[in-house]
Amino acid sequence: MTHPGSGGGDQPIDLYPDDLNSVAGKFATGQTNLDTAATTLNSALQNAAGMAGNDDYGHKFAGKYDPAAKALFHTLSAGIRAIGQASDALVTTANNYLKADHHSNVKKGKGAPKLYPSPPVFTDVMYPDPDSAVGPGHSSVPSVIAKYWPNGHQDKLRDAASAYRTAATAFQGIGHTLHTQVQSLTDNNADESVHAMAAFWATIWQDGGNAHKAPLSAAHEACGKLASACDKFAHAIDEAHSSTEHKLAGAGIAIGLTTVVGILLTPFTGGGSDAGAAALDGAEAGAILGGVEVAADAAVAEIDTAVIADVGTELEAAAEAVPEIETVDAEVTEVDDALSDELTETGAREEPPGELPKTYEEKSSAVRDIMTDDDGNLIGEEDSKGVRMVTDEQVQQARIELRQRLGEPTIKSTPKGDIETWRLSDDPPSTVTYRPFSKSGGPTIDTNGVEDLNMKRLHIPQH
Structure with missing residues (x-):
């Protein structure tokens, strides 16, 4: 498009x-x-x-x-x-x-x-x-003016x-x-x-x-x-800081900045103000600097x-x-489902090419060939009854052969990935399904009702 x-x-x-x-x-x-x-x-x-x-x-x-x-x-x-x-x-x-x-x-x-x-x-x-x-x-400032000097x-x-x-x-x-x-x-x-x-x-x-x-x-x-x-x-x-310096200066007290003490209070003038500066206490500091604290x-x-x-x-x-x-x-899936329904209704889907198996027996035989090795043994190792443990490569190879032997599958999109289904028969019901997800975390092929096939699933073991 x-x-x-x-x-x-x-x-x-x-x-x-x-x-x-x-x-x-x-x-x-x-x-x-x-x-x-x-x-x-x-x-x-x-x-x-x-x-x-x-x-x-x-x-x-x-x-x-x-x-x-x-x-x-x-x-x-x-x-x-x-x-x-x-x-x-x-x-x-x-x-x-x-x-x-x-x-x-x-x-x-x-x-x-x-x-x-x-x-x-x-x-x-x-x-x-x-x-x-x-x-x-x-x-570090003298405690007497600390509240007026934000640090x-x-x-x-x-x-x-x-x-x-x-x-x-x-x-x-x-x-x-x-x-x-x-x-x-x-x-x-x-x-x-x-x-x-x-x-x-x-x-x-x-x-x-x-x-x-x-x-x-x-x-x-x-x-x-x-x-x-x-x-x-x-x-x-x-x-x-500026207001504190200004108000102390107005009271005759200078602020000297040092790298060791931080701030030293020193008098501007001699005489009586010297003693007042050296002995500045909390009450006096509050009287001089109270407005600074309120503003801050x-x-x-x-x-x-x-x-x-x-x-x-x-x-x-x-x-x-x-x-x-x-x-x-969910929005994505709805779009794909709607298109699939529309295409099915109009009969626009491509039919598989010729030379593909027609009957249930022929399709079952093709699936058995895919799921067994040259000696007729089921591929993989038995995990539990009917379940075979295989590698991802074996699953993908089986998927490719299913397409080659049975034609294109019906595809259903889900949030976890596309599910591919080959329908062998409606009576008896028989399908082969590939899904790219499982509880074990990897792709899986499920077989249902395949004639003479003693297997129901290929899966990758969980590590």
């Missing part, structure tokens, strides 16, 4: 597999880019660990910040997983259409159609939780803010790029599976007021808010309530709301 020429045709084609495969590739690239951006951000935040200091201000800031930062990476994991699932489902849908088109065209001969390869995506990813924003302060690291806070903004830009770019790809599908293909894909994408990225409900757009919004929180806390620390507390409270607020809760909710791959595969 390819796009019609510019002149078009009278019969519209509902879906173009090449379009689906192309968009699947873009989604695979998007997943890689998103993982790169998330990994870069995670590394930057690990380097910024302890950025809030370990005083009361740092603990208050971290109370809302830490859960939000952890939730961000849980949400990114969900978004990355969903994008990979979308890519895989698009290729599966495209291949289902190729198979249906192949089976409907008698001129294409026997054998399987050429299918698109699986996209290079990973099914899941987990990131380490960022370390807490609480950590050793960047200076967080402004440089680390601003580095974290920059990393968040870089990530936010990357997330937005990825979201818009993939959104454009989904639009290209809905604009050029008219099929329920495509509209289902668009609906699935809306659970990953949304613009506008519902952005916080989808993981990728929620991560984009959260990064902007967390960046603002880090910048505002760094600014609040700067303001507290207010700044941190504003960050908690107006900037970060419910970011962590919204991120976790967005991660939980993403549907798993089964939802997309």
